[in-house]
Amino acid sequence: MKQMKHYRTKKDSNDRLSLVPVTITSKAPFQKITVNPKELKQEIIGFGGAFTESSAYNLSRINKEARERAIKAYFDPVDGIGYNIGRVSIHGCDFSLGSYLYIKDYDDSLESFDISRDQSIIKLIHDAEKYAKTKIQILGSPWTPPFWMKDNHSPIQGGKLLPKYYQTWANYFVKFIEEYEKRGVSIFSVSVQNEPAAVQRWDSCIYSAEDEKEFVKVLGPTLEKHGYQDKKILIWDHNRDIMVERAKGVLEDPVAAKYVWGTAFHWYVSEAFENVETVHNLFPDKHLLFTEGCQESGPHFGEYAVGERYGRNMINDLRNWTEGYIDWNLFLDETGGPNHVNNLCSAPVMVKIWQEELVLMPSYYYIGQISKFVKPGAIQMASSGTKDLIYVAFKNKDKSEVIIIQNEGEQDRNIEITGLKENVKLTIEAHSISTIVL
Known part of the structure; x- marks a missing residue:
């Protein structure tokens, strides 16, 4: 004892x-x-959160000492909760300060490709690594292709990627990986599309299972051609409710399946944990990664039930073969933002900007009860x-x-x-x- x-x-x-x-x-x-x-x-990859532009911006609004405490709270394995993985959006998302691309409009050559807008995000990743004492492994996820590559000619309200742009968009993924890794960031995986069944008033794009399957057949060989066959491709990146149908729709095709590492999923709408296990049982050679969850509709200060929601989801998903857990925004302000379409939510570490104070929410402690003690390489x-x-x-x-x-x-x-x-x-x-x- x-x-x-x-x-x-x-x-x-x-x-x-x-x-x-x-x-x-x-x-x-x-x-x-x-x-x-x-x-x-299953063996555990790790735990982490999303390095959104809003998160980086919030830490730029407070003094250096408070900023360091915030980063340490997540990434220090002893004095924090041991985060070692993370997620970034491939150009803008709703938790960017505004929609943006890495290229100039209509530049199908990608010659204007420039990720300088992401410098604050990259700096935050490197600062996190100082506390983690390891490379943070990053998942890159797009919210939308450039507007002219879509059938609705808009970055918002869904729309579909036009097949004639499949190769150009796959090349964009390659450029993203190249430019991030030039700056010392380790991209371990990409997902095809964030929430491909959601038509949103912010950056979004729709993929049916057939669309996703056909794009993977372009993306996979493109990554291989450029020496990125080690980069893991994740499909779905949306909720549990219909993840079985989506996984079957893509992974039952042997050509697409050989390029797909696994299925990413979120927790909104559904706590159908049995679907996570079903995907594993159908495709036991593939992997499962949780890639987004948050308490929606504002900051939720003092609401202990939010912590319990995190614990319940994490424990059940981990029981059902999930290999890692990536929360949504790392740091939000007291409004639950900023979010350029006012889609506000909570984060485990909230930042009171005027007071330059950090608030560790119940969700922070519930995550930490797992992430601090279940180390990378642990086996369930x-x-x-x-x-x-x-x-x-x-x-x-x-x-x-x-x-x-x-x-x-x-x-x-x-x-x-x-x-x-x-x-x-x-x-x-x-x-x-x-x-x-x-």
Whole structure:
């Protein structure tokens, strides 16, 4: 028991990723969780958030000391929560300060390609790496192709990429990778399109499964031709509700499938966690990566349920073969922005600009209960038992074992955990999340 550590975040208390005793405080009967260390599942890539232009801009509006504290809070593996992966938009998105491209209008040659607008984002990535003490692995996702390449001749309200521009748009991906990597950023993957089933009043583009499949057949060979066959292509990058249909629509084609590393997904609309597992079961040689989630419609200060939403989604997705988790904006201001179409939301670290203060939200601590302790290279161990709690267990490369248990109920629950290095008995208190490390 001397080596065992218990970290907890709890509603209506001061417990925020706090080291607390392993204790039994309830007279309730014991429920069981059984971990099977011989039944191993997926290996974890890591955890992170999106380096949006809005995030970088918000940190430019506060003093240097506060900026450093904000970055450290996410990326320091000891004093922060150990982020090691991230996401950027390929040119503008709604959490840019405005829509923009990397090229001049109608430049199909891409000769004017210039990512200087992204310099604040690139600087933020490098500053994060100083605390992470490793390269941050970045996913690049486009919100829209250039407007003239689409059938609606607009960056917004959906529209489709015209087939005659498939090759030009694939070349744009190559230029994006080249220019970011010239500046020392490690691009490990790209997704075909952010939310390809959503017609939005901001930057957006529609792809059917057939469209995505056919574009992958251009993008894959184009990346290979330029020596980027190691860059992982992700499809879908949208919600769980119809991810099975989309995965089947692309991955049942053997030509497209050979270029696709896996399926990216978001949490909006649906908590159909079973769909995540179904995609794995249908395509067990492919991978799953969570690439966006946030609490919509404003900043949500003081709302503990937002933290519980994060924990519930993360635990269930990780149980169902997800290999990494990328949150949406890293840093938003007290309005939940800026967002150039007023699509405001919450972030785990909110920045009060005038006061130059950071607010670590409940979501920050819920993410940290997982990301701080489940290290890159960790492998999920199968677990089963009580249905009154949600939980997931891992073995790290250093042989340490981790189990995360969340109780969203109103009652404390006594739990007996078997199958780890030691059997554990403790109380998981109401509206809390506990991480046990052995």
